[in-house]
Amino acid sequence: MEKTYYKRKRIPEFVKGKSFVDIGGLWGTKGEMITTAASGGAASLTLADIQPLESKWWDRFDAHAAAEGVTDYEKQQLDICSPCAPKTLGQFDFVHCSGIMYHVPDLFSFIGNLLKISREYVMLGSVVMPDRIGTDKHYINFGSDRATLGPLLSKADKALITEHFLAKRGKFAADGLTSEDSFFKPDGSAKFGPWWWLYSARFMVRLMGMHNVDIVEHGPTPGDFGYMVLVRKRV
Numbered sequence: 451m452e453k454t455y456y457k458r459k460r461i462p463e464f465v466k467g468k469s470f471v472d473i474g475g476l477w478g479t480k481g482e483m484i485t486t487a488a489s490g491g492a493a494s495l496t497l498a499d500i501q502p503l504e505s506k507w508w509d510r511f512d513a514h515a516a517a518e519g520v521t522d523y524e525k526q527q528l529d530i531c532s533p534c535a536p537k538t539l540g541q542f543d544f545v546h547c548s549g550i551m552y553h554v555p556d557l558f559s560f561i562g563n564l565l566k567i568s569r570e571y572v573m574l575g576s577v578v579m580p581d582r583i584g585t586d587k588h589y590i591n592f593g594s595d596r597a598t599l600g601p602l603l604s605k606a607d608k609a610l611i612t613e614h615f616l617a618k619r620g621k622f623a624a625d626g627l628t629s630e631d632s633f634f635k636p637d638g639s640a641k642f643g644p645w646w647w648l649y650s651a652r653f654m655v656r657l658m659g660m661h662n663v664d665i666v667e668h669g670p671t672p673g674d675f676g677y678m679v680l681v682r683k684r685v
Contacts (some may be wrong), residue, residue: 455669455678457483457573461546462490464571464680468543471496471567473530474550476507483546485518495523498539500642503527529642531559536566544568548575548678552647555633555640557597557657565661571682574658578651578677583614594652600626600645601633611648618675651677 461483470492475482476499484495501507508525515521528535530547531554545568554560564572579592590607592598603611608627615622625631626644633644640646649657654677655668663681670677 452669454672454674455667456672457546457548457575457678458486460667460680461486461544461573464490465544466491467493468570469494469496469541470544471498471539471542471546473498473545473547473564473567475499475546475548476501476505476511477549479507479511479514481549482511482514483548484523485515485520487544487546488518488520488523492544494542495520496526496539496542497523498526498528498530500529501527530554530563531556531642532563533559535563539567541567541569544571544573546573546575548573548676549577551576551654552645552649553643555642555646557647561658561661565663565683568683571666571680572658572663573678573680574654575671575676575678576649576654577675578654579611579614579648581650581652584610592648592650592653594650594656597647597649597653600647603627619673655679 465487470487472483475497484497487495526539528538545564547564551560582589582591584590588610590610612622612628622628624645626633631644633641635641655665658679658681659665662684664684666680666682668679
């Protein structure tokens with residue numbers, strides 16, 4: 451069994467004196483890493499999120515950060531998958547992004563933009579699946595060479611995935627899996643938010659390894675629900 455990866459302990463080991471950006475850490479404010487990077491002595495802090503700047507979540511984040519003694523940071527609203535995202539945001543020494551990967555329709559634009567934004571490190575976190583779930587009669591494989599597309603899952607497979615998460619967490623709600631939410635807008639463009647992809651930790655590591663990076667470290671998050679991968683760009 452792999453050793454549990456505690457990113458709140460690891461991030462401060464890498465960010466002292468470096469510029470830091472947290473992509474998508476706004477929702478609920480619980481997953482943000484701005485205050486963690488601040489505790490590690492990051493030279494600058496930026497939170498970037500798809501939520502409009504007038505969203506209540508920005509106010510809630512400000513209150514949360516202030517309660518932690520952190521007030522010196524930048525805020526940026528953007529879609530990390532947009533072609534203009536790297537130019538809009540600029541570059542940072544350390545990029546953190548968690549809880550976003552399975553919500554985006556285009557994995558390569560997503561990862562490509564994270565790497566363009568990074569000067570050195572990218573820490574990526576995601577919910578992952580075991581290599582296999584189910585029984586001998588009904589099972590789903592999540593290998594190192596495949597990702598399962600949420601919109602094409604059968605009702606039986608959606609039910610099996612829901613059963614897996616309920617057993618693991620006691621509750622589970624996911625747009626497009628436990629609801630009939632559409633994956634597309636009326637104009638035909640893809641939505642951000644539904645569960646587009648399901649994949650294993652091994653797939654996640656291999657997908658990052660396809661790029662011009664070195665895998666620094668990786669491991670399961672507490673509770674064995676998600677997975678973290680830290681990579682460093684090659685010069």
